[in-house]
Amino acid sequence: MAEIKEILPCIADPKKVRVVGKINVKEDFEEMMPYVAWLIPNSAYNKKMGWISFKKGARIITIHSDGFVTMTQVKDEKEAMEILNEIEQLVNKAYEKKDEIDLSKPREKINVTVMDVYNYLPKTNCKECGEQTCIAFAVKLLNGEKDVKDCKPLFREKKYAGIREGLLGLLSAAGFEFEV
Structure with a gap:
């Protein structure tokens, strides 16, 4: 079960918070990270540093190989838990669909102006x-x-x-x- 480890003031918007959370991950999560990143449109995956980063609205979310998740511009604790639970579901989906994901064909990045x-x-x-x-x-x-x-x-x-x-x-x- 996901949990919130720390809530800090948001630097960019004083009405929002930064959150450090943790999701439950299996021992082989580091090997699964490219599959998780493939499922997240417009994400950036850094194998060497062990993280996936992406934007969700104005929020910047980073998933680390140890299961820690950092988020910026989060409305409140409830929203943070919703995001953590969504990420856990996404990780589970990556495990389920691993054999269907072709990492040699990266997803096209779409930027919207x-x-x-x-x-x-x-x-x-x-x-x-x-x-x-x-x-x-x-x-x-x-x-x-x-x-x-x-x-x-x-x-x-x-x-x-x-x-x-x-x-x-x-x-x-x-x-x-x-x-x-």
């Missing part, structure tokens, strides 16, 4: 999301400060179904997680 997101928004500047403009919403969405569902017209109006699906596909391919 503010303009990429903006191009899939209604561009109405309706303010229903709480932001003054759609471009401001795009920035906050990429930083993890907004959820894609906060764009009400995108999900309410049928005429935006095509761009909505495009945006969800783009965000999903880049490793963003969301519920719709």
Whole structure:
């Protein structure tokens, strides 16, 4: 079972925290790390140093070969535990799918820019999301400060179904997680 070892103030955002946690890993976890990294879109894996690092919204998360996990810009202890549990599930998935993962074919890295997101928004500047403009919403969405569902017209109006699906596909391919 995952556990939180330490909670510290976040340097980048005083309303958030940095967390050091620990997940349960098997003795051969170091050998499994490339498989875990392969399952995480846009992750960086450093075999020599024994870590996998990736972004989840504005958070930077690093998984170490000893099972320690560090996270920045976490909202609270509850969110930290959710992330630790997700990582444990991902590690278990890597063990289950190890034979299906071809490490010789690394995943394509997809970078999403503010303009990429903006191009899939209604561009109405309706303010229903709480932001003054759609471009401001795009920035906050990429930083993890907004959820894609906060764009009400995108999900309410049928005429935006095509761009909505495009945006969800783009965000999903880049490793963003969301519920719709």
